[in-house]
Amino acid sequence: xxxxxxxxxxxxxxxxxxxxxxxxxxxxxxxxxxxxxxxxxxxxxxxxxxxxxxxxxxxxxxxxxxxxxxxxxxxxxxxxxxxxxxxxxxxxxxxxxxxxxxxxxxxxxxxxxxxxxxxxxxxxxxxxxxxxxxxxxxxxxxxxxxxxxxxxxxxxxxxxxxxxxxxxxxxxxxxxxxxxxxxxxxxxxxxxxxxxxxxx
Numbered sequence: 001x002x003x004x005x006x007x008x009x010x011x012x013x014x015x016x017x018x019x020x021x022x023x024x025x026x027x028x029x030x031x032x033x034x035x036x037x038x039x040x041x042x043x044x045x046x047x048x049x050x051x052x053x054x055x056x057x058x059x060x061x062x063x064x065x066x067x068x069x070x071x072x073x074x075x076x077x078x079x080x081x082x083x084x085x086x087x088x089x090x091x092x093x094x095x096x097x098x099x100x101x102x103x104x105x106x107x108x109x110x111x112x113x114x115x116x117x118x119x120x121x122x123x124x125x126x127x128x129x130x131x132x133x134x135x136x137x138x139x140x141x142x143x144x145x146x147x148x149x150x151x152x153x154x155x156x157x158x159x160x161x162x163x164x165x166x167x168x169x170x171x172x173x174x175x176x177x178x179x180x181x182x183x184x185x186x187x188x189x190x191x192x193x194x195x196x197x198x199x200x
Contacts, residue, residue: 054060078103085116089192098173109166118158120182125153130190154181
């Protein structure tokens, strides 16, 4: 099969339990191809750089040299917070406390081996947004949309970032004091990767 495109795609469904004994299911897609070099073997066609594959359409997004590593504009007096994505489908910080309408600079650094994002959403909407993001796996433009569903419940998005990369979000917290969840909407991650932006 000389025209077989040498890409690697795995879909793994795992039944897991975190350190607090909370059970959850998660799905992993395509992570074995990142960040390794292209696989080659006798009988396989060489990887084609001139076209998008199934994986790059849905996961990797076509990267631009001019792509910004921040979203929004600097706000005077903003407070900086850094969150790392860590192994085990976790954020290093799962609680952020802030004042209503406070200016924040939220930096997400991906030190894990697979892509992640961070999406701040309305209270009580984690399941709705998470399930909608999972359905995006069949959308050829899901990568361009950063697996963030077009829903009113979505407030702010740090886009999907690859391992070793980081992205900063300049924004103001909501004016209403409440607990606003943030989740990773990369397919299958939302049930495990969650945190709270507590506005009080």
